[in-house]
Amino acid sequence: MRRPDPKIVRWGILIALLVAWELVPRMGLLPELFLPRLSKTLTVLWIDLDKYWAALLVTLYEVVLAMVIACGLGIVAGATIGGIAVLRDLLLPVFSSLYAVPIVILYPIFTAWFGIGSQSKVMFAGIYGFFPVMLSTAAGIRTIDPQFLLAARSMGATVTQQITKVIIPASLPTVFGGLRLGGALAIIGVIVAEMLTASAGIGYLVTLNRTILDSPRVFAGILCILVLSVAYDIIARRLERRMVVWQSAGRRQQQASPRPIAQGAPAPAAA
Amino acid sequence: MQYVADMKGAQTAGAAIDIDRVSHVYAGPEGGVQALSDVSMKVGAGRFIVIVGPSGCGKTSLLMMMAGLRDHTEGRIHVHGAPIPKPDPERVGVIFQEASLFPWLTTFDNIEFPLSLRGMSREERRRRSEPMLSLVGLSGFGERYPHELSGGMKQRVSIARGLVQDPPVLLMDEPFAALDEQTRMTMGHELLRIWSTTNKTVVFITHSLTEAVYLADEVYVMSPRPGRMIDHIMVDLPRPRTYEMMATDTFGRLRDRIWQQIRKSH
């Protein structure tokens, strides 16, 4: 049997969910307080568009800054720790354990230090997203095939050239995996922080409307967050695919049915 | 090339590779591991040399030293009249067992890698890599990535990369070990064709005695660790070599002699 096109499946699921969102409350299967119908949600979103748009911009601003911190610090720290054996043995276990700690418990401290404005969200989400970036960068550098470096050295590569022409491209796929996860965590971090203590942002709007039991406006906020995360995921995937052509191509080929690539020695082509 | 003159000189005056009483101990607990013991060999320019020996006897170590990739504790190694304290791609090209091509580069970019290290312009690089690609029979595959090539094709690219800087000496560490037997035979034959057009000095490590006799002008046999040279066999089969020669008595006798030497040394 032929497998259905994953693209069609994806869209099918999305449309089914949206239809269910409209029909389930309409048919009274769930009270509208728990799940307001889609049309109502969209209507309030339309009415309050200015408000939601302003909140989304605040959130976006915080997310972008948090991502910069997470990726920047994560790559630098990961490269340092992954590249230097002593640091790796000392620090990597510590960071791996820290990664497992729910850092949300530290958020009150962040608000005490940085106030309830954007700064505390950015710092918190930045550190939240930092860990996967740092760990995967360290892993990417650690797991480079030493044969690559030996070959590069035999061709006369200097230390700088070994870094720029071998270590960086070789670790890119692993690093990118961490960047994608780190970016996602940065979004989660900002939203969660906004929901806990804030005066602006989409997360704040959700919490605010929840306390006054305005379900359609809560769900309008959730919809914005969904769109934001999905958009991020699509962009990140695109970027990743473009940056590591060789890797994704290799993966695609393994998945596809065996394509008859040229086997053994081709007839020597006289050029 | 500047080394062509040297090579001609070397044929009469000295050797392309001159290894003089080299020993090596890998540092480690309990005095370390002695990998090589008093190894000497002289390789004439343009010769095809094969080294055989049991696993762990130090063949790779010796090759690394000739490439300037590893130090040795005692003795002297000269390549074209000078020591080789660090890799010098204009003197020595190395081809490894695993093709060790960079998976993020196309065939062209892989072959041109050593040239790009020296900051050569794109046009100049392409001008140099194109003939190499056709020399190894892969014209038209320049834009492919390694994962799109078969094992034999990857090893051809690897050979092209070793040749692109036109070093007078080519070192090959079991380059065809990962290939199936048929591909391996064709590759050996191809290598001889390429070698005969380029005039390189080749040092080739293998575990296959048939491959050794088929390819070599001279075969060196090493003892188990610590590696010493225990035999030096001249292969006086005519060139170009043909597959039919493998069935001849001379071929059998040479292969047998190598085998006896390796067996005796255990």
Ligand SMILES: Nc1ncnc2c1ncn2[C@@H]1O[C@H](COP(=O)(O)OP(=O)(O)OP(=O)(O)O)[C@@H](O)[C@H]1O
């Ligand atoms: N970097 C190293 N540090 C310590 N010991 C080493 C190192 N490299 C090789 N050795 C040791 O030196 C000896 C020779 O190794 P080498 O790789 O040169 O052997 P080889 O003849 O190439 O073996 P094979 O045929 O299996 O490839 C081995 O006993 C090996 O354990």
Ligand SMILES: [Mg+2]
């Ligand atoms: Mg070896």
